[in-house]
Amino acid sequence: MRLVLVGPPGAGKGTQAEFIAEHFGIPKISTGDIFRANVSGGTDLGQLAKKYMDAGDLVPDEVTNAMVRDRLGQDDAREGFLLDGFPRNVAQAGELDGILAALGSKLTVVLDLEVEHDEVVRRLSGRRTCKKCGHVWHIEFDPPSRPDVCDKCDGELYHRDDDYPETVRHRLDVYAAQTAPLIEYYGGRGQVVSIDALGTVEDVTERAIGALTPFAD
Numbered sequence: 259m260r261l262v263l264v265g266p267p268g269a270g271k272g273t274q275a276e277f278i279a280e281h282f283g284i285p286k287i288s289t290g291d292i293f294r295a296n297v298s299g300g301t302d303l304g305q306l307a308k309k310y311m312d313a314g315d316l317v318p319d320e321v322t323n324a325m326v327r328d329r330l331g332q333d334d335a336r337e338g339f340l341l342d343g344f345p346r347n348v349a350q351a352g353e354l355d356g357i358l359a360a361l362g363s364k365l366t367v368v369l370d371l372e373v374e375h376d377e378v379v380r381r382l383s384g385r386r387t388c389k390k391c392g393h394v395w396h397i398e399f400d401p402p403s404r405p406d407v408c409d410k411c412d413g414e415l416y417h418r419d420d421d422y423p424e425t426v427r428h429r430l431d432v433y434a435a436q437t438a439p440l441i442e443y444y445g446g447r448g449q450v451v452s453i454d455a456l457g458t459v460e461d462v463t464e465r466a467i468g469a470l471t472p473f474a475d
């Protein structure tokens with residue numbers, strides 16, 4: 259199975275990626291991992307990417323594309339893979355089609371993790387992080403016994419900027435705007451399956467596996 263996983267911030271995509279890849283016996287390939295491997299391995303592409311990152315610039319599409327092409331050509335990805343973080347836009351989706359065609363294969367399916375925005379805001383904006391030990395509490399789901407004090411280390415809890423409701427909403431809006439064309443691109447080819455990504459990690463994994471099993475050889 260050649261699978262692309264898409265999902266908004268707060269949908270637990272990284273965790274699901276691990277479980278899904280393990281279940282189907284395919285490598286999980288995330289752009290973050292590919293970047294780190296190239297940079298730490300000192301490859302030409304890694305050095306090029308590092309130059310952009312060190313300057314605080316976005317790594318251009320063609321560098322990312324070349325890294326993905328290289329990774330998908332490796333032996334362990336021949337029989338299938340789970341891609342996380344790529345493609346991010348329709349241009350990259352076209353690039354992925356080309357990479358796979360050159361390898362004599364094609365994408366099997368795109369799994370779209372859907373979440374209710376209000377619920378993500380509720381989940382993320384209730385988080386309080388300990389300044390001292392980094393533990394994350396939740397005012398609703400996992401509250402500390404004293405307000406704004408960590409039960410583990412007596413450290414002070416704070417509300418991370420990333421977890422403010424307006425920040426979370428903005429990230430969700432940006433994600434939705436970016437991803438809609440991608441879902442349309444693949445949906446037009448009948449390659450998208452969507453599942454509700456709210457619930458326990460186990461429930462969501464079960465839903466994902468149920469939805470993907472018809473696509474596994």
Ligand SMILES: [Zn+2]
Nearest residue numbers: 388391408411
């Ligand atoms: Zn603490």
